[in-house]
Amino acid sequence: MSTLVIKDLHVKIEDKEILKGVDLTINTGEIHAIMGPNGTGKSTLASAIMGHPKYEITQGSITLDGEDVLEMEVDERARAGLFLGMQYPSEISGVTNADFMRSAMNARREEGDEISLMKFIRELDSKMEVLDMQEDMAQRYLNEGFSGGEKKRNEILQLMMIKPKFAILDEIDSGLDIDALKVVSEGINQMRSESFGCLIITHYQRLLNYITPDHVHVMMQGRVVKSGGEELSHKLEAEGYDWIKAELGIEDETVGQQA
Amino acid sequence: MEGATNVTVETNLSITEQEVRSFSASKSEPEEFTNLRVQALAAAETLPLPKPDKTKITAWNFTEFPVHSTESSTYSSLTELPEEVQSLVDLKQKSLYIQHNNTPAYLALPEELKAQGVILTDIFTAIRDHADLVGKYFMNEAVKAEEHKLTSLHAALLNGGVFLYVPKNVIVEEPVQVVFIHDNEDASLFNHVLVVADTSSQVTYVETYISTVPHANGLANIVSEVIAEDNAKITYGAVDVLAEGFTAYINRRGVAKRDATIEWALGMMNDSDTISENTTYLIGDNSTGDTKTVVVGRGSQKQNFTTTVRHWGKNSEGQILTHGVMKEAASAIFNGIGKIEHGASKANAEQESRVLMLSEKARGDANPILLIDEDDVTAGHAASVGRVDPLQLYYLMSRGITKQEAERLVIHGFLAPVVRVLPIEGVKKQLTEVIERKVR
Numbered sequence: 001m002s003t004l005v006i007k008d009l010h011v012k013i014e015d016k017e018i019l020k021g022v023d024l025t026i027n028t029g030e031i032h033a034i035m036g037p038n039g040t041g042k043s044t045l046a047s048a049i050m051g052h053p054k055y056e057i058t059q060g061s062i063t064l065d066g067e068d069v070l071e072m073e074v075d076e077r078a079r080a081g082l083f084l085g086m087q088y089p090s091e092i093s094g095v096t097n098a099d100f101m102r103s104a105m106n107a108r109r110e111e112g113d114e115i116s117l118m119k120f121i122r123e124l125d126s127k128m129e130v131l132d133m134q135e136d137m138a139q140r141y142l143n144e145g146f147s148g149g150e151k152k153r154n155e156i157l158q159l160m161m162i163k164p165k166f167a168i169l170d171e172i173d174s175g176l177d178i179d180a181l182k183v184v185s186e187g188i189n190q191m192r193s194e195s196f197g198c199l200i201i202t203h204y205q206r207l208l209n210y211i212t213p214d215h216v217h218v219m220m221q222g223r224v225v226k227s228g229g230e231e232l233s234h235k236l237e238a239e240g241y242d243w244i245k246a247e248l249g250i251e252d253e254t255v256g257q258q259a
Numbered sequence: 260m261e262g263a264t265n266v267t268v269e270t271n272l273s274i275t276e277q278e279v280r281s282f283s284a285s286k287s288e289p290e291e292f293t294n295l296r297v298q299a300l301a302a303a304e305t306l307p308l309p310k311p312d313k314t315k316i317t318a319w320n321f322t323e324f325p326v327h328s329t330e331s332s333t334y335s336s337l338t339e340l341p342e343e344v345q346s347l348v349d350l351k352q353k354s355l356y357i358q359h360n361n362t363p364a365y366l367a368l369p370e371e372l373k374a375q376g377v378i379l380t381d382i383f384t385a386i387r388d389h390a391d392l393v394g395k396y397f398m399n400e401a402v403k404a405e406e407h408k409l410t411s412l413h414a415a416l417l418n419g420g421v422f423l424y425v426p427k428n429v430i431v432e433e434p435v436q437v438v439f440i441h442d443n444e445d446a447s448l449f450n451h452v453l454v455v456a457d458t459s460s461q462v463t464y465v466e467t468y469i470s471t472v473p474h475a476n477g478l479a480n481i482v483s484e485v486i487a488e489d490n491a492k493i494t495y496g497a498v499d500v501l502a503e504g505f506t507a508y509i510n511r512r513g514v515a516k517r518d519a520t521i522e523w524a525l526g527m528m529n530d531s532d533t534i535s536e537n538t539t540y541l542i543g544d545n546s547t548g549d550t551k552t553v554v555v556g557r558g559s560q561k562q563n564f565t566t567t568v569r570h571w572g573k574n575s576e577g578q579i580l581t582h583g584v585m586k587e588a589a590s591a592i593f594n595g596i597g598k599i600e601h602g603a604s605k606a607n608a609e610q611e612s613r614v615l616m617l618s619e620k621a622r623g624d625a626n627p628i629l630l631i632d633e634d635d636v637t638a639g640h641a642a643s644v645g646r647v648d649p650l651q652l653y654y655l656m657s658r659g660i661t662k663q664e665a666e667r668l669v670i671h672g673f674l675a676p677v678v679r680v681l682p683i684e685g686v687k688k689q690l691t692e693v694i695e696r697k698v699r
Contacts, residue, residue, distance in 0.1 A: 050657050053649050078659035090654035094672025094679075103668065104658035141672070158658060 002028045002065050002081065002165045004197065010059035011048045018044040018255050020222035021060065028165055028197040033208055033233060036219035037241055039254035042201045043087060045219070046170040050084040051077055064166070079108055081165030085155040085172050092142040097154065098124065100142045101161050108162075127160045130190060132183045148175040156187040167191070168199045173207040185210030205237035218244055220253040272412070273323045276300055279415055282327060286383045289390055299404045299414035306408040311534050313592045313624060314563035319532065320506050321409055324478045325445040328418045331359040341471050344440055347685045354379055354435040360446040361419045376426035379435060382451050385422030392424055396455055401484040401512040401540070409508045413449055413480045420451035425460040425491075434463040434496075434682045441470040441501065447477030453484050456491035456519075463494040465683050470502035475531065479507040487519035489543065496681045498526040498690045503558065505531035512536070517543030517572070523550040524680045526690045528697060532560060538567040541575035541606075549578045553677040555697040556589030556621070567596040570606040579610035582673050583623055584698060590622035597629045597638055604635040614644040615673055617698070670698050
C-alpha cells in the first residue's frame with residue numbers, strides 16, 4: 001500500500017495565499033472526492049501537489065510513502081507515481097498523441113526496456129475503445145483542436161496508459177455531457193484497485209453517482225473544513241453548502257476571507 | 260561609377276571576363292549563353308546588393324571566393340556515395356540527379372518518363388541540348404539577372420545546377436530527387452535549378468544541399484526558378500545543410516500561372532550566414548502558393564529569410580508559414596510579405612511567423628508585412644517571438660517526461676510542418692536528424 005500525506009499545506013500565487021493549511025491523507029485502494037464552491041482552493045491543491053510552476057509552497061509538507069514530494073521536480077513526481085488530470089491541458093502542435101504517450105510510458109522504464117510498439121498500440125487501442133474515442137485521435141497532435149470533451153477523455157486515456165499510484169483529477173467532469181461523463185467514469189472505475197488511489201475534485205455531485213467515493217471532503221477558505229463518507233456528497237447535493245457555513249460560522253467561503 | 264577601374268573590378272569579383280568566357284567555352288555553351296554571362300558580369304560591377312529588410316549585408320563577402328569551379332569524382336553506382344548521402348537516397352529512387360561539388364556526378368530517369376518527354380539533366384547539358392526551353396525560361400520569367408549584384412553574379416558565374424521539365428498533361432507520380440554534395444572546402448556553389456511544369460502537368464521535386472566537410476571557404480549563390488504553367492502543380496521540397504564558412508545567397512522563386520499551384524517545403528538548416536529569398540508570383544487567376552519554412556539557427560550565425568507571395572491573379576491564394584528556432588548567439592530576421600496587386604480581386608494572403616528562442620543571446624525578429632492595392636481581398640497574419648511555453652513543459656513533465664525531453668518534443672513539434680510534408684522518407688529522416696543535432 002502507498003500513502004500520500006498532505007500536512008498543513010500553505011500555498012501562495014502571486015503573493016496571495018490560497019491554501020491555508022490543508023491536511024489530507026490518501027491511501028491506495030481509496031477514492032477521495034473534494035467538493036466545494038468556486039474559489040475555495042480545490043484546483044490550487046491539485047496544481048500544488050503536481051508542482052505547477054506558478055504556485056509557491058510557503059509552509060507544510062507533501063510526502064509519498066515518506067518521500068518528500070516538494071523536493072522533487074514535476075517529472076520526478078510523476079515518475080514517483082503521481083498523476084494530475086488537468087482542467088486545462090496544454091495543446092502541443094506537431095507532437096502526436098501516440099508519440100507523446102509512448103514517451104511518457106518509456107520515461108518510466110529503463111533505457112533498453114522501452115515498451116514495444118506492438119504492445120503499445122494494442123494497449124492504446126483497447127483503452128481508446130473503453131473511452132469511446134475516435135481512432136484518429138492517436139495520430140492527432142496532442143490536444144490541438146480537441147473539443148472540451150475530447151481533452152477530458154484524453155486525460156483519462158493517459159491515466160489508463162500510465163497507471164500511476166495516485167491520480168488527482170481536477171474537474172474532469174466539467175463541460176461533459178452525460179454520455180461522455182459515463183465513459184470517463186467507466187475509465188476511472190476500471191482503474192480502481194488496491195494499488196491505485198484517486199483524488200477527485202469536482203463542483204458537482206453528479207460525477208459521484210458514477211464513481212462512488214470512499215471519502216468526501218469539503219473545502220472552504222483554503223482548508224478542508226469537513227470530511228465524511230459518500231453520504232456527505234448526497235447531503236451536499238440535496239442541501240447545498242449553507243448548512244456547513246452555518247455550522248462553522250463562515251460567511252464567505254472563498255479564500256479571500258477568514259472565518 | 261566614377262573611379263571604378265579595371266583593377267578594382269577584378270579584385271571585387273575574383274574573376275575576369277576572359278575567365279568567364281573560357282569557362283563557358285569549356286562547357287560548349289551556345290554563344291547566346293556566353294554573351295548572357297559576360298553581360299551579367301559587367302552588370303555585377305555596378306549593380307547594388309539586394310537590401311533584405313532589417314539585415315545590413317554591405318560588409319558581407321558575396322564576391323570573393325577561392326576558385327570558380329572544381330573537378331570532383333562522378334558516381335557509377337549509388338554504393339559509391341558518401342555514407343551521409345546514402346541514407347538520403349532510397350535505392351528505389353527512380354528519378355535522381357546528384358551533383359558532387361560542381362561536377363554532375365549521377366543521373367537516373369526512368370525510360371517511361373523519358374518516353375513521355377520528361378527531361379532531367381544537369382544544367383550544362385540543358386543549356387547545350389535544350390536551348391529552346393532554357394532560352395524561354397532561364398532568368399526570364401522568375402528571376403532576372405539584372406535585379407541586383409547577386410543575381411547578375413549568379414548568371415555570370417553559374418557553375419552547376421539541374422533542369423527538370425515536365426511536358427503538358429504528364430503527371431510524374433514519384434518524386435524527383437536531387438542531391439548537391441559539398442565536400443571540397445574551396446568549392447563555390449553557383450547552382451541554377453530550373454523546374455518547369457508545362458500545362459496541366461504535375462511533379463514533386465526534392466533537393467538536398469549537404470556539406471560533408473565542417474567548413475567552407477567558398478560562396479553559395481543559388482537560384483531556383485520554378486515555373487508552373489496553366490493548371491500545373493509543382494511541389495518543391497528542399498533541405499539545406501551547408502557548412503559554416505559559406506556566405507549563402509539562396510533565391511528560390513516560383514511563377515504560378517492560371518489555376519496553377521506551387522507548394523514549397525523548405526528546411527533551412529545551414530550553419531553558414533544566409534540570405535534566403537523565397538518568392539511566389541501568383542500571376543494567374545485561381546493560382547495558389549503555399550510556403551512552409553522551418554529554420555534552426557545556432558552559433559553566431561546571421562540569417563535573413565524573406566518569404567514573399569505576390570498576387571496578380573484574381574482569386575489567388577497565398578499561404579506563408581515560417582517557424583524558426585534560435586539558439587546560442589544566432590540571429591535571424593523573418594520577413595513575411597503578402598503583396599496583393601491592383602486587380603487581384605478575391606485574393607487571399609495569409610501568413611504565420613513564429614520564432615522560438617532557446618537562449619538569452621539569440622535574436623529573432625518576425626516581421627509580417629501586408630501590402631494591398633486592391634479592395635476586394637482578404638488577408639491575415641499572426642506573428643510571435645518567445646520562449647518555450649512553461650505550461651507546455653509542465654504538462655509534458657507531469658507525465659514523467661524529463662525537462663530536456665519535453666523541450667525536445669516541443670521543438671520538434673514546432674518544426675514539424677515541413678518535416679511532415681517532405682515526400683521522400685530519407686530526406687524527411689535526414690531533416691529530423693539535422694534538427695535533433697542542431698537543437699541539442
